[in-house]
Amino acid sequence: MNPEIIAKLQGIVGVSYVFTDEETRNSYGHDETEDLVFPPQVVVKPASAAEISAIVILANEYTIPVVPIGGRTGLSGGALSIHGGIALSTERLNRILEIDEKNLQVITEPAVITQILQDTVLEKGLFYPVDPSSRGSCFIGGNVAENAGGARAVKYGVTKDYVLNLEVVLPTGEIIWTGANTLKNSTGYNLTQLLVGSEGTLGIITKIVLKLLPKNHHNVLMLVPFFKAGEACEAVSAIFRAGIVPSALEFMERDAIDWTLRFIDGINVPVKETIEAHLLIEVDGNYPDILFAEAEKIMQVLESFEIDEILFADSDDQKNALWKMRRGVAEAVKANSVYKEEDTVVPRYELPRLLEGIKIIGAKYGFQSVCYGHAGDGNLHVNIIKGAMTDENWKTEVPKGIREIFELTVALKGTLSGEHGIGYVQKNYMDIAFSDKQLLLMKGIKTLFDPNNILNPGKIFPDTL
Amino acid sequence: MNPEIIAKLQGIVGVSYVFTDEETRNSYGHDETEDLVFPPQVVVKPASAAEISAIVILANEYTIPVVPIGGRTGLSGGALSIHGGIALSTERLNRILEIDEKNLQVITEPAVITQILQDTVLEKGLFYPVDPSSRGSCFIGGNVAENAGGARAVKYGVTKDYVLNLEVVLPTGEIIWTGANTLKNSTGYNLTQLLVGSEGTLGIITKIVLKLLPKNHHNVLMLVPFFKAGEACEAVSAIFRAGIVPSALEFMERDAIDWTLRFIDGINVPVKETIEAHLLIEVDGNYPDILFAEAEKIMQVLESFEIDEILFADSDDQKNALWKMRRGVAEAVKANSVYKEEDTVVPRYELPRLLEGIKIIGAKYGFQSVCYGHAGDGNLHVNIIKGAMTDENWKTEVPKGIREIFELTVALKGTLSGEHGIGYVQKNYMDIAFSDKQLLLMKGIKTLFDPNNILNPGKIFPDTL
Structure with missing residues (x-):
């Protein structure tokens, strides 16, 4: 990058908050998306909105991309500096x-x-x-x-x-x-x-x-093992239809739990080979009696499904362990294999259709998947596992499979992303969810806000638009 | 309007759904905003999205305004055909x-x-x-x-x-x-x-x-009379700070109730002269015991304020009567005098400051006001009453007072409208809430969607923009 621009950036944020060394650039060149790394040319760490304003004005003057960077935990590549330029870390605005x-x-x-x-x-x-x-x-x-x-x-x-x-x-x-x-x-x-x-x-x-x-003062947490994954999906919608709104309703295929238990120490959850999936169900509120009554009602709903013994978390420690397990799934999957994660979402009753479809599509294109996620919202994270796949098939077959999965979500009145965003890795699937007219309206808004396209360019919109 | 256009409209929706008679045009020329009437040149009643599409394509061709019309209950003049043109009633899309x-x-x-x-x-x-x-x-x-x-x-x-x-x-x-x-x-x-x-x-x-x-199966409703209106406003925020989220928390100045009781027959609520305001408080849920416990907690909060005897609605009839009264306030005020209604909203703790300020501003510009509204949201409807004001003062002084009221809401971190919209009657106050840059971004979005400015022109944006 032009030394004149570096000097100007130093003038704005101070010399000690402008970084051009390789280590820093690499470190700010990735988030949690797959194994992707796109280092920026420079990392700046402004301290205020005024400094940020000065940086983007400078970036407009020289037409340099600016990528805003947060905690770098994103799963769609939104924080990747795919066109180089300035990585603008907000980390000093932390009060x-x-x-x-x-x-x-x-x-x-x-x-x-x-x-x-x-x-x-x-x-x-x-x-x-x-x-x-x-x-x-x-x-x-x-x-x-x-x-x-x-x-x-x-x-x-x-x-x-x-x-x-x-x-x-x-x-x-x-x-x-x-x-x-x-x-x-x-x-x-x-x-x-x-x-x-x-x-x-x-x-x-x-x-x-x-x-x-x-704040709510109480909650009840239970882990429910299902012999059939499809039934676990069906139970999700049945619980709501019984008039209960749980505060969490999480779905995990057995592999997800299995890998996580091997990845995280000190959590003791019995996982039988014959179990296909679990639901982690929480209700919360201020009155323990009501919560027990709701848990009772949920158990009545579950009676019509083939389930194994329910684990009630009866201490804070046990609750924390179950949540630690659930929160650890993504990392455990990542540690297990090269993978790609999709963030599919459908109306919750369609979950069994989605899960079934994903497995069929996987079989067609030769990949395994581990699914888990916020089933109460119809939001299923699909982890496509490279495992023993050849690099060639990983490159050519998987994108076709992902496209079919997204086509299925849209056919089920769902869409591409429930909570991870489109960012870099899903942008070329946007045509499945939106017509050109819709995308052009969005792109028009982008151009209205950012006429020189300096802010996080190359994200959200398909390359062909 | 050009007979050729009328013929084309008839071709789109059928002859019997195009109206140019004065009565229909007048009827579709107003909503519930003050006494304003802006008749369109023609009223059309399409039956489908496809017909609506054909109408707007025609309107673009001839650059004719199209005003979408719903139930005509709006309070900001959003459905007024201020530039004539086509009033497009959606009433046949009613399934x-x-x-x-x-x-x-x-x-x-x-x-x-x-x-x-x-x-x-x-x-x-x-x-x-x-x-x-x-x-x-x-x-x-x-x-x-x-x-x-x-x-x-x-x-x-x-x-x-x-x-x-x-x-x-x-x-x-x-x-x-x-x-x-x-x-x-x-x-x-x-x-x-x-x-x-x-x-x-x-x-x-x-x-x-x-x-x-x-659905929720139960609720508890109470009407609480306050000797001081300011204390009623303070109580609103105190209830939330006690950890309770009521399902309704409505504020009414005494005049609002008084006029409503005179306007609507058959509601028996005792309203003492010494009472300045009421709160109507509802809690809802599935467990009556919990609701009574919450009502009890609310009463404890209210003990620190000067209140008169609380009325508990102990039958569905009484609940309906109280809600009928609350819902009838707007119409009762309208029947009482020419008026203007503003839809101010602030963070709820600021309500006492807002109410006090409104009265001071009213005194300064010589108008009375009756205030009521959704105090739990910080949303206060301010009805400015013409009463005995001269037409001259009504025209010149009231807008100045309204401007000051809005300046106050914005200073209190609130804004112009909580739920009525800006429409026609508030548009020239938008500069109080937004800078030119903000308004130009919004206007840019408008132009992106509607390059010929045919859809509901002359709304939201100030004339000077």
């Missing part, structure tokens, strides 16, 4: 600015780790329910950028349902708020919701106002 | 297409009356919680267009929180779906949320996919 107990809101900077945000508001008796599996390392800003979900979305909704207002540096350098700090808002177009899930292509988020809830 | 019990969803056309939708899904044990006061006559399509709220938003959210997917006729004639029928979606920009609340300026909604909940 919780205000916990507004009177209005049940929190104002935070983007680089606060989600779990730290949750724990900090919990100390005040407040609850931020959105709970991505990566909560221990992901940033709240990245959660907003990808519209992250997680295990509790089934009852509490996803990130978009908590974002009231955003301070954003636009790709052209202006700093705006997208809305107001109110629970309701019918004042102009909803720029807030347009920014949520825009994957760092429409603006760089510098402040976030989130709605909070009063 | 509930599918109640998907398996996925807890409903697919509906836009001209279904909200209460009919609620009642129909309730028969299947399902719950559509969004409950605007006009639910007996408003259309669900209009609710989506304005992002309607209502009494239960405080616990259940507003229309936007239930819209999963929309079929929309774009201003250029293409028919698209905005998303997928899934609870989660991180696939491209959120066109669904961009359309919700866009007030008929970005597209004409022809199908709506809504999320439903399992």
Whole structure:
């Protein structure tokens, strides 16, 4: 990169926050997406919205890509510097600015780790329910950028349902708020919701106002083994039809649990060979009696399926162990084999059709898959395992299979991504979910916000558009 | 209007669905906004998205405004044909297409009356919680267009929180779906949320996919009289801080109740002269014991305020009477005097500051106001009463006062409209909430969708933009 630009960047953020060494560039050149690495030419770590504004103005002047970087836990390659340029890490904007107990809101900077945000508001008796599996390392800003979900979305909704207002540096350098700090808002177009899930292509988020809830005091957690995976999927929808809204309803194929137990030490869950899948079911609230009554009702629903003995987590330790297992699945799969992960989502009743279809498609193209995810939302993570596949087949056959899986999700009234975003690795499947007209409207919005296409270019939109 | 265009419209929708008589034009020339009437040149009543598409393509050809019309219950003038042209009534798209019990969803056309939708899904044990006061006559399509709220938003959210997917006729004639029928979606920009609340300026909604909940079986309703209106506002926030999320928390100044009781027959609520305001508080759920415990907790919170005797509604009839009273306030105020209604919204803890400020501003500009609304959301409807004001002062002083009220809401981190939309009557206050850059981004989106500005022109954006 032109030394003049480096010098200008140093002038903006200070010499010690501009990095051009290979190690730093490599480190900021990947997120958690497969084994992909696209190093930027330079990594900058601004301290404020004003500095970010100056950086994007400079980037416009020289037409250099700027990729906003959060916790680098993304699973769709949204933070990859695929065209080089400037990696703009938000990590120094890491303060919780205000916990507004009177209005049940929190104002935070983007680089606060989600779990730290949750724990900090919990100390005040407040609850931020959105709970991505990566909560221990992901940033709240990245959660907003990808519209992250997680295990509790089934009852509490996803990130978009908590974002009231955003301070954003636009790709052209202006700093705006997208809305107001109110629970309701019918004042102009909803720029807030347009920014949520825009994957760092429409603006760089510098402040976030989130709605909070009063905390729940109790929960009941159970792990239910199913002899047939299809029945586990069917049970998901049956539980809702019985009038119960669990706070989590997670599906895991046996391999997912199996690999995870081998990968993470110290969790004692008996997993029989004859079991195809598990559901991890949680109900929460303030009244233990009610929760036991709801657990009872769930058990009645489950009686019509072939299940093995239910494990009730009867201590905090056991609950933590079960959640640690569930949260560890992604990493365990990754440790087991080269893989690709898809983030399919369908209306929840269609889950058995989706799971069945995935297995048929896998057989057709010669790949194995391990599926798990937020079944209560109809959100199934499909991990396609390279295993013993040849490199050649991995390259040519798998993309065809993925295309068929996505075609199936769309046919089932679902779509490509429930919570990971499209980013880099799914962009060339967007034609399955959208017509050219729809994509051109989205692209038109991108051009309106970012006329020089400097902010996170090469993401979301198919190469052919 | 050019007879050639009329003939073409007749060709599209059939002769019997094109109206140019004065009575029909006048009737479709108003909604519930003040006493404003802007008759269109022609009223058309298409039967399908395809017919609507043909109409907007024709309108583009001749550059004629098209104003989408729903139940005509709007309070911001969004359905007024301020530039004449074609009033496009959606009233024939009035079928509930599918109640998907398996996925807890409903697919509906836009001209279904909200209460009919609620009642129909309730028969299947399902719950559509969004409950605007006009639910007996408003259309669900209009609710989506304005992002309607209502009494239960405080616990259940507003229309936007239930819209999963929309079929929309774009201003250029293409028919698209905005998303997928899934609870989660991180696939491209959120066109669904961009359309919700866009007030008929970005597209004409022809199908709506809504999320439903399992129905609640019980509720407890109480009416709490406060000697001081400011204390009623303070109590709102105190209830939430005690960890309770009521399903409704409505505020009414004494005049609002007083006028309503005189306007609606057969409701027996004692209203003392010494009472300044009431809170109507509802909690709901499936377990009566829990609800009584929550009501008990609320009463403990209320002990620290100066209140008179609480009225518990102990029968369905009494509950209905109290809700009839609350829902009748707007009409009662309207019957009492010429008025203007503003739909202010602030973070809920700021309500006492807002109410106090409104009274001070009223005194300064010589107007009385009656305030009521969804206090749990911080959403206060401000009815400015003409009463004995001169026409001159009504014309010159009131707009200044409104401007100051909006400046106050924005200073309190709130905004102009919580649930009514900006439409025609608030558009020239938009500069208070937004900078030129923000407004130009919104306007840019409008132009992207509607290059010839044919769809509901002259709404949302200030005349000076």
